[in-house]
Amino acid sequence: MKAFTTFIKKAFNFMDKEFWKYTVVFFVLMSMLYVYMIYAGMFKSPTFAYAAF
Amino acid sequence: MKKFAAFLTALALFCVCLVCVNAIAGSKTELTSAQMGTWTNTYKYTSYDAITANLTKDTIPVFGSSEFNHGKKTKCHPKAVFRHQKLTPMLIGTKFSQSMTHTIELAAIAPKMKLKKAVFIVSPTWFTEDGARPEGFAMRFSESEYAAMLRNPNISNGLKMKIAKRTDALLRSEATVQKCARKYDSVYLYGTGNAADKLYCEARQKFIRQRDYNCVTSAMKVSHIQPGATKTVTSKVPDWKKLEKEGTVYAMKKSKNNKFFMYNSYFNKKFKPHMKKMKGKDAKRLFVKSPEYSDLNCFLEVCKQSGIKPMLVILPLNKYWYDYTKLPMKNRLTVAEKVKKMGKKYGAEVQDLTSEGSTKYFMQDTVHLSAKGWVSVDESIYNFYKEGI
Numbered sequence: 001m002k003a004f005t006t007f008i009k010k011a012f013n014f015m016d017k018e019f020w021k022y023t024v025v026f027f028v029l030m031s032m033l034y035v036y037m038i039y040a041g042m043f044k045s046p047t048f049a050y051a052a053f
Numbered sequence: 054m055k056k057f058a059a060f061l062t063a064l065a066l067f068c069v070c071l072v073c074v075n076a077i078a079g080s081k082t083e084l085t086s087a088q089m090g091t092w093t094n095t096y097k098y099t100s101y102d103a104i105t106a107n108l109t110k111d112t113i114p115v116f117g118s119s120e121f122n123h124g125k126k127t128k129c130h131p132k133a134v135f136r137h138q139k140l141t142p143m144l145i146g147t148k149f150s151q152s153m154t155h156t157i158e159l160a161a162i163a164p165k166m167k168l169k170k171a172v173f174i175v176s177p178t179w180f181t182e183d184g185a186r187p188e189g190f191a192m193r194f195s196e197s198e199y200a201a202m203l204r205n206p207n208i209s210n211g212l213k214m215k216i217a218k219r220t221d222a223l224l225r226s227e228a229t230v231q232k233c234a235r236k237y238d239s240v241y242l243y244g245t246g247n248a249a250d251k252l253y254c255e256a257r258q259k260f261i262r263q264r265d266y267n268c269v270t271s272a273m274k275v276s277h278i279q280p281g282a283t284k285t286v287t288s289k290v291p292d293w294k295k296l297e298k299e300g301t302v303y304a305m306k307k308s309k310n311n312k313f314f315m316y317n318s319y320f321n322k323k324f325k326p327h328m329k330k331m332k333g334k335d336a337k338r339l340f341v342k343s344p345e346y347s348d349l350n351c352f353l354e355v356c357k358q359s360g361i362k363p364m365l366v367i368l369p370l371n372k373y374w375y376d377y378t379k380l381p382m383k384n385r386l387t388v389a390e391k392v393k394k395m396g397k398k399y400g401a402e403v404q405d406l407t408s409e410g411s412t413k414y415f416m417q418d419t420v421h422l423s424a425k426g427w428v429s430v431d432e433s434i435y436n437f438y439k440e441g442i
Contacts, residue, residue, distance in 0.1 A: 014058070022056050026063030034071075038264045039271075 075263060083270055087284040090141040091132035093121045096272045098145050099195035100265035101161055110167040111139045113438055116155040116352075117146040117174035120368070120421050127424040129300040134431045137287045140438045142172070149189030151179050152348035153219055156355055157194075160208050160216065161201035163359035171356060172434055174366045175349070177340065177388040177407075178420050184344035191227040194220075196261045199234060200254070203241035207359050213242050216351055219344075233257065293432050300425035304414035307423075313373040319418040324374075335380035340387040349392065353399040364402040364437045366430055367392055369410035371419045385410070404433040 084106040089097065097103045108114075115131070121144050124130045131142050145158055159171060179185070199220065203213060217238045224231035240246035240254045273280065307316040315324065324331070356363040367389050375385060389407040396403040406429060409415045417423040422430065 014055070019055050019059050019062075022059030023062045023066070026060050027066055030063060030067045031070075034067075037260075038267050 075259065083273075083280040084266070086273070086278055086280050086282045087141065088278045088282050090143045091130075091135065092273075092276065092278050093125065093132075093144060093147065094269075094272050094276060095147055095193075096265070096268040098147060098150070098158070099193065099198065100262075100269045101195065101197035101201050102262055102266060103269045104143060104145065104158075104162055105165040107141075107143065108162065108165050108167060109141065111438075112141045112143050112166075113168060113170050113172055113434065114159065114162065114166070115142040115144050115172040115174065115434060116150075116158065117144065118150045118176055118179075119146075119148040120174065120176070121146060122148070123417060123421045124424050124427050127300065127303055127427070129296055129303075129424040129427040129431065131427070131431055131434070134291055134296065134427075135435075137285055138291070138435070139286050139288075140435060141284075142434055146174075147193070149186070150193050151185040151190070152345055152352055153185055153216070153223060154190060154193045156216060156348060156352040157202050157220070158198050159352060159361070160205055160213075160355045160359070161195075161198040163355065163361060164205055164207060166359075166361065168438075169359070169361045170364070170437065171361050172364045172366060172437060173349075173352060174368060174430065175388070175392055176368050176420060177370055177385070180340040180343040180345045180388050180391075182339070182343060184348065185223060187223050187226040190223040191230060194224065194227075194230060194234075195265075196230070196233060196237075197258065197265055200237050200241065200258050200261075203237055205359075208355060209358060210242065212351065212354055212358065217242055219348065219351070291431070291435065293428060296431075297425060297428045300423065300428050301414055304417065304423040304425045307417070308414060313371060313377070313419075314413045314416070315371070315374070315419070316417045316423070323418065331378050333379040335375060335378040338380055339384055346391060346395070350395060353395060353401060356401070357399055362402070363396075363399070364404060364433070365392060365396045366404045366433055367406055368420065368422070369406045369408070369412075369415065369426075371416040372410040374419045375410075402437060404430075406430075 084100075084103045086107070089103065089107040090112060104114075121131075125132060127133065131144065135142055146155065155173065202208070202216065217234070220234055221231060221238075224234055236246065236250055236257075237254055240250050246254070270280075272278075304314075304316070307318070308314050308320075310317045311320045311324075313320065313324075353363060355361075370380070370385055386407060389405050393403050393405060395401075406426075409426065409429065412425075414423055415426045415429075417426070
């Protein structure tokens with residue numbers, strides 16, 4: 001029980017303001033990349049065309 | 054260390070969010086709509102879920118190409134003709150959609166088809182010496198449909214390998230997509246993929262289908278396609294004679310400034326500026342050898358193995374224009390002759406419209422149907438649907 005309490009305490013100490021700041025930044029970047037990948041297909045346009053005839 | 058731990062935490066949070074979003078938004082109900090069948094949209098064509106969610110016992114997939122985008126505002130386009138009919142054609146295809154694209158699409162959706170009939174609108178101009186262009190094929194390639202094709206238990210491995218080989222060759226211009234297709238082949242076809250490959254394919258399929266879903270639902274909003282919309286059905290048979298008359302009047306009004314009976318707008322924009330260089334240009338054009346024939350054969354083989362009755366509609370070429378470009382008459386008939394032979398071999402119904410190339414106002418340009426031309430195709434589709442019902 002004591003070991004568990006110590007672990008929790010250490011974990012909480014580790015998760016300081018800086019840790020959460022980076023977590024949020026990484027999360028936002030991942031989400032943005034995902035959204036971009038999902039919608040990028042919608043903006044694809046033909047890069048060539050057949051001859052008109 | 055702290056940054057790495059933060060990255061892992063963010064990744065874990067992101068994965069949890071993704072699973073939740075998939076569980077909430079992954080429902081196919083938003084993709085079901087009576088308007089979906091005749092909706093012409095590229096995102097619909099490449100979304101396995103959007104198509105399969107709308108296959109009822111009265112739906113016939115109609116595979117074609119750019120002609121679906123022509124005449125949409127007329128009373129003769131399938132969109133208008135079948136609006137209140139029990140039959141709903143599921144239009145699939147746009148510019149650059151050719152036989153191999155449709156083979157994959159049909160092989161993907163076949164197990165979900167309740168009515169085992171399919172219509173294929175064949176354009177003679179596809180049958181060039183090089184066949185489908187890799188850039189065009191890559192543009193219309195759908196990963197969700199390709200994976201579904203490979204997973205279709207009714208298609209033999211031999212045919213799947215033939216399709217996979219051809220797909221690989223046609224995807225040479227898109228290395229990333231080609232790599233993905235190869236991975237699907239190794240997992241779903243050859244069974245050579247390892248556990249990591251399997252996991253990758255499953256995860257990628259989830260992502261692709263979510264991407265397709267988002268694209269289709271967004272496009273539906275833009276095009277005012279209402280999810281869950283139903284249609285009021287009439288038992289009246291369309292008045293084909295009246296429609297043809299209306300189509301002719303419409304086409305006549307639109308085609309007044311040229312001797313090729315093309316719509317003025319198309320003639321002015323696409324043809325008039327090139328008249329000089331086009332004269333006699335097709336004198337040596339041949340349609341005898343083309344990989345497109347083999348691709349079409351794959352389509353018919355998929356029909357056979359899936360128990361689907363196909364109907365091939367062979368589109369005409371504008372006689373007046375191709376007289377001008379001096380395309381020899383016997384060369385114009387090559388595609389129809391070869392396709393009819395293939396159709397016969399597979400027991401397909403063939404609607405050969407080649408002779409209509411000389412019918413005035415049947416085409417709106419060189420290869421696309423006018424309003425009048427659409428009526429013939431609509432009637433063929435309708436009669437094909439009615440057979441055996």
